Amino acid sequence: MRPAILTLNAGSSTVKYALFGDDGVTELSRGTLEETGEAAMAKALEVTRTAEVEVVGVGHRVVHGGVTYSAPARIDDAVLATLESFVPLAPLHQPHNVQGIKAARAAFPNVPQVACFDTAFHRTRSFVEEAYALPRRFFDEGIRRFGFHGLSYQFIAKQLAVVAPDVAKGKVVVAHLGSGASMCALNGGRSVASTMGFSTIDGLPMGTRTGAIDPGVLLHLLDQKHMPLKELETLLYKESGLKGLSGLSNDMRTLLADESSAAKEAVEYFVHRCAREVASLATAAGGLDALVFTAGIGERSSAIRGRIVRKLAWLGLAIDDAANGRNSTLISTRVSRAKVLCIPTNEERCIAEAVSERLKPG
């Protein structure tokens, strides 16, 4: 039987799995289950039993590695206990990740398991990027801007060296625009800034999450409107963003096809905030050699890419409409002051490669 690496991404509403060869690069199969919990995990693990492969390593996407992890970690009882201690930092995501690890360890008790963190890639950022302007003790307690989507940014940083080596070592803003959306400033392939903060709510507006919001609004809702805490959590994570603004859908395709002014305003809000954040992150990076679009919206919506880049014309960016319409890799014109690129992300491969590296002897 062929040796294979299984990757598991147990999210808040889906379980995504993939099988790779033991090189961590050759993809054998992948799938998504639109459910969570033990039954979903059992189905995902069952797939590997029918795939005629021998699972030699399992990689888990884990949303939070706290301040502890700046690289993937081989999972043992102590690491698992540490990951469980991060549940309060990501209460909507981390429990699913932990459950996935427990199920996979039970199914493959003698197979090495590796945790790959969404936060780890951002551990290279400076104090001013990581801190909030709260009294110092909060920073020491771990109330920090962690940043997320790190596996996607790490994959893109590596891909850039292949598809655009001239800018890979330079100053790059990566826009990961999916249901969850964030941006990251890279300098020399390392994260120097990101739009997400302590939680996955911050920064850009998303499918159902608010993005940046004045904490004064939350104080007002809690204090003056007596909104229960759980209701506030649901509002911020599940009822806001594109869905809240449009009153219609969290799906960008639906909104782009809709004629209502609320749908148009929701899309314009998204585009406006994205363009503003590119300029902000370019300042953090100290310049802009390239802007990269990735994830569902970033990879597939030429309309959104075009609208964001046109708002950045003052920075000298210029989009090639024909190349953009084809979702080509290079979508800027020759005169554009920075390259604009469209690069598909692959978080699963980033995980599989990390597992493969750890399977090598020595």
Ligand code: ADP
């Ligand atoms: P997830 O965070 O769930 O992995 P994805 O990266 O798959 O999300 O992105 C999902 C988003 O991408 C949805 O808003 C969807 O509408 C959007 N999307 C997918 N294809 C297109 C397209 N052709 N045009 C515009 N938006 C698209």
